[in-house]
Amino acid sequence: MTELRVESLAKRFGGLRVFQDISFILPQGGLLGVIGPNGAGKTTLINVISGRQPASAGRVFLGGRDITNKPAHAVSRLGLARSFQQTNTFKTVPVGENIARAIRFGGRGTPAGLDRMLDEFGLTPRLTEISDKLPYGLQKMLGLVMAFATGPAILLLDEPAAGLERAERHNVDTFVDIVRQAGASVLIVEHDMDLIRRMCPRILVLDAGVLLADGSPAEVLARPDVIAAYLGETEDAA
Template identity: 40%
Template sequence: MKLTVDNVSRAFGGVYAVRDVSLTVPSGELRAIIGPNGAGKSTLFALIGGQLAADHGTVALDGQPVERLPAHRRARHGIGVVFQAARTFPGLTALENVMVGAHATTRAGFLTAALRLPRHHREERLIRERALTCLDRTGLADWAHRPAEELPLGQQRALQLARALCGRPRLLLLDEPASGLRAAEREHLATLITGLRAEGLTILLVEHDVAFVMRLADRVTVLDLGRVIAEGTPAEVRADPRVIAAYLGPSTEPPTPAPAPASAPAPAEGAGP
């Protein structure tokens, strides 16, 4: 799925969080969004996902404008979202939490479900099988029947990803998915994201961990004070003076010490002035 964001802005109390942002993410690309705190990354994320409405500008999926659609309608168009905060449905098992993610792809209507007709049973069985596959893929197969709120933080983050995948997205929005994860969990996440990209899924990744971003992204867009200040490959962005000044900072490598000046030879004993 191709994502096109054109001249999008959103202000809060007269202060722009995102201002005139445009970007195009081709189908199958992993695009990272980076920038300092307050740069507008999460706001842009919400404007694409439909959690916020833009003041002006357009958001299009495969050329079809969706900026006027609410989040659940955008999900039906193929957007899957993994939020920064781990969100679960208390009282439901991990499996049931993941099955909720298929809501955008269900075909049985309210009456069919209420009357428990055969079509509803068939669809529920297929969704359950799909959810189990997503749990297995995210390393949560052994947690399937545990209450979701009992899962540790790392597993709750993985649960969100499994839930999003259960909806069969064509565009996956990841808002700081590596935040708070241990090294082994980050490595597993990186491997999973790489696999999803290889399957042709378009991915938009908002992340503070620059090293994590640079190893995964095809291209990187950098925001500062709500505006795009740079865009390019990870190597191009890392070397951009505007990005270094606004976000990455100068190299932290210690300077090479200058060689000590050679000391003058001591005068020979008895030598006069």
Template identity: 35%
Template sequence: MSTQDINVRQKPAVAATGGNTETLLATKALTKNFGGLTAVDSVDFSVTEGEIRCLIGPNGAGKSTLLELITGQLSPSEGDIYFDGEDLTGMETHNRIDTGLSVKFQSPHVYENLTVEENLQVPLQRTDRDTETVLAETLERIDLTEKADVRASELSHGEKQRLEIGMAVTLDPTLMLLDEPVAGMSVDETADVAELIRSLHDDGMTFLVVEHDMEFVRRISDQVTVLNQGEIFRQGPIEEIEADEAVRRIYLGENA
């Protein structure tokens, strides 16, 4: 590909998410087909710098598929993905992390045979950050300082979830993507994760969170996007979303 072609390809990304706009992430007509099924249907979606955007919807709405398109686990059938002035559409997954994306999927992906501290050291190998300082700060932030030398296999489910969020935090991401971060947690564990996310947000981190737990969404969200049948159904503050009768009919009333 020539330099001219690359520059032409980058122009829409810069226009959509570059330095002259507050939009950090944007998808344009993003579509994913699986045979005859359209899981994500021409979605125009965006996340503004500094917000916590929650993505909700009934099972099968396309939430996880949209997240996997953004992270590169899936390739789109059509459309584009722009992030912080760059075109992610054809970019390899590991290269997307280097642009400032960090992701935590629903099931904990920690190294069970490594200690908490050793788990945190793994992503740090990708960076030139001061390891000692970052480890101390992250352990305190995820409330696992006293378990730094404990193997991950000995942690509770909630502690493993916090550890994986901590692993993502060590990369100092511009945007963190969380897929159902409180799935399977107790009420107290859910409250702990909500407090952690709000704390990270207060320090300037932007979030896109896929979640079913509406109480958790109420605790953390700035704006909520409702996905239904692969399309954006509604967007707005949580108060408006919960008051919307159509949303309640398709999601909150039947599947909350």
């Protein structure tokens, strides 16, 4: 059983509090959305869970095993992969080499569904193209595919739809579907509320570093404090 359990996690930079007292459980095969205004600490949360940055307090368990403050490569090897908000690939080598590296560094063989994923995103005919030459949307999908290619049990996605054209966003849905069919669970940090509504049965709302709400989109998004903290801001931004 591989569940992700986060207990009272906190992160401070110097005197600045990024987030504190974050607790949740992501059960095996689950799908959890995390939303919150810019600067709410969402990316840092992924960084801390995945071992990129050390936690200031609290613990992270992966399948009952304490992975708090383990280095990023160790966390990845234990089955927790993450994607990055900006496009993040090995830019100077072909698409195929990028995927080969992910499979190789992950060390768990080729995951089921990888070929289908490449077909769905139209990457199969472009395996020999240098990844930097791909259109932005495809580079972004390649980054997601690489995280999946390591064969994780849990995948943390940092704004997978950010920067994508509206027409490309269904790729994220397809991606998450294939990942879950492979038996992995997904935590998805996202600004696109439509995407969150249609995909996530449960969401967490982060505001100024604290967990404001935890529940189904319908109930959470109806709460006045959530609307005040978050929805007001997205309307401003829109």
